Amino acid sequence: MAIRIDSTYIRIGTQHRLRGLKIGIKDHIIHPLYQKEHSFDYDVMLLELFKYLRFGETVNNIAISSGEYEEDITIAGWGYAVEKGDYQDILQEVKVPLVAFEKCQKVDQPWYNNTLTSRMFCAGGKNGDACQGDSGAGAVSKGQLIGISSFGFGCGRVPGVYVNVSRPYIREWLRKYTGV
Structure with a gap:
């Protein structure tokens, strides 16, 4: 069939x-x-x-991280290389630094402003970041998935925000459906 x-x-x-x-x-x-x-x-x-x-x-x-990570993470996607750009035909990859949660909470943009939750982390900025079209892309450290690209403001204007897949309510939910 x-x-x-x-x-x-x-x-x-x-x-x-x-x-x-x-x-x-x-x-x-x-x-x-x-x-x-x-x-x-x-x-x-x-x-x-x-x-x-x-x-x-x-x-x-890919294994899901139990919460161990390095200071820099790797993200990949086919999204825009620059703000207001075009989708990429070849998968792009960039290594970006994690950004302190407290610093990210203070970003003066919608959805930041001390509203981020413990299930999120921030990475990237002016020297590299996920961009339009990269949402849902994996964030990897030590060969394991630590996050999923969620949102940002512009492309590298401020740090991007990621879902932290190692947090218990997310990790347990993933395990429930996948057995992983």
Whole structure:
């Protein structure tokens, strides 16, 4: 039986935005506490695919961090390289420093201003950051997933904000659905 792939799919096994095998998305599961305390709190969603992924040289899993990380993290995505730019055709990667939570809370922009929650952390800034189109991208340290790009203001104007996947309510929710 052929599996129908409609407009909702992911691409796998490639660094090229418009190449690679398409796998249809069967369902998506949004964290039940999303937007309860903050517009971007618990900004995490799982995708159920129509097919199982076959791990190999170009497709693999990543461990979720238990909270250990280095001072710099690596983020990757096909989003804009500069503000008001264009999507990238080749996957881009940048190493950015973590920013003190207290400093990030003081950013004078909507959704910052002492409203960030303990399930968030900040990284990046003028020398590198996630940008438009990178939301949902992984933040990696020590070869493990520590966060997911959530929001920011501009591209590098202020630190970007990430979902901290090692926090208990997020990690337990992920484990409940994935077994990981």
